[in-house]
Amino acid sequence: MRISDLSRKTGLPVSTIKFYLRDGLLPPGEPTGRNQARYGESHLRRLGLIRALTTVGRLDLTSVRTLLLAVEDEQVPLAELYDAVHRAVAHAHAHALPAKPENIDQVHTEIDRFIARLGWKVGPDAPGREPLALVLATLRDLGCECDIDAFTPYAHAARRIAAQEMDRPPANAGEADRLGVVVRGVLLEVALTSLRLMAERHEAIQRFGVPTRG
Amino acid sequence: MRISDLSRKTGLPVSTIKFYLRDGLLPPGEPTGRNQARYGESHLRRLGLIRALTTVGRLDLTSVRTLLLAVEDEQVPLAELYDAVHRAVAHAHAHALPAKPENIDQVHTEIDRFIARLGWKVGPDAPGREPLALVLATLRDLGCECDIDAFTPYAHAARRIAAQEMDRPPANAGEADRLGVVVRGVLLEVALTSLRLMAERHEAIQRFGVPTRG
Secondary structure (H helix, E strand, O other): OHHHOOOOOOOHHHHHHHHHHHHHHOOEEEEEOOEEEEEEEEHHHHHHHHHHHHHHOOOOHHHHHHHHHHOOOOOOOHHHHHHHHHHHHHHOOOOOOOOOOOHHHHHHHHHHHHHHHHHOOOOOOEEEEHHHHHHHHHHOOOOOOHHHHHHHHHHHHHHHHHHHOOOOOOOOHHHHHHHHHHHHHHHHHHHHHHHHHHHHHHHHHHHHHHOOOO | OOHHHHHHOOOOOHHHHHHHHHHHOOOOHHHHHEEEEEOOHHHHHHHHHHHHHOHHHHOHHHHHHHHHHHHHHOOOOOHHHHHHHHHHHHHOOOOOOOOOOOOOHHHOOOOOHHHHHOOOOOOOOOOHEEEEEHHHHHHHOOOOOOHHHHHHHHHHHHHHHHHHHHOOOOOOOOOHHHHHHHHHHHHHEEEEEEHHHHHHHHHHHHHHOOOOOO
16 A cells, blocks of 8 residues: 555554654555555554554653663563553653652652562662652652551552563563554553543542542 | 742742742641741642652543542542542543444443453443554554453452552541541552563563663
């Protein structure tokens, strides 16, 4: 099919598809003449994938490119592939951050101890650690108590979900499995946040009644 | 103190503070002359709060305004206050969404059944339900399996955290308690996502080794 067919079938503007081609996110089609090329089902699938990661998964194109390169290069070990997924997800959720609260060092020490009690081996640079510290320090600044140990059962549940997910890809994961690691890693983040919102909703309704908007 | 002192102490530009004043997000100071006013500690605290909700909490100013109005109006029952928090958090995480996948109706039916098995009473319009459906439908579109029942232990843990949180505010919650509901509701969302990232990190390191970047 031609680029106009790709556009019609995906709903993406031709200019966007051309941008992905120039950028290397979409592999070139088979040349059929000057400035003309033929595209196939694999191009359609690729466009669907890019769209899922950028819309539902909220990634920017730089993260998408990094992840797809890591999927395709089978020399990249799974440890690095997961690292790339975690950094992309953390990046998608990082916004302009405020100046560091004064009590941040003390909070980092508390988090170190909490992680040690959980028995987790994650380095000081692990994605997630900085925003967690920032939230706890900000809550204290605003006069809210926050006992990190209250999150222990949640931390265990989060680890169980991670373990379930990682039982999927075989040790010698091929490209399709590696792509599954990326797609699930990015999208499940959104699913679990949504599920948590519904849990809060249910609990609020049980205690305080149904709000006007249902 | 003068507006320039507020700016120096918070690091916010005077123009931003003036915008908050015009917008009603920050209450007016005590007039001391033509175009001059004196501000106090309560203004500093308010600016800290707005900043925490917009940066760490990732809310837009419309959501901040809605939440602060709901906090201050003690006629707003807790059911509505929690509703406002859940909608603000869901909105902060909603991006441009793709066209609805074809299989979305079937996925909604599955989610209805899953929620019924959990025993949760949440309406069809509950924040979180639409993005959850979108993720599941998109995963299937991309050829990834997705068994929603695998999330059951996670759903229970999320509800336990919600219940713990809701044990805090007293039934006749005053303004300080109501503000705590909002601040914790918005910021803990970020903390729990961060904690989940670290859980995934730990599990990946256990199985696949430490990535280069630690």
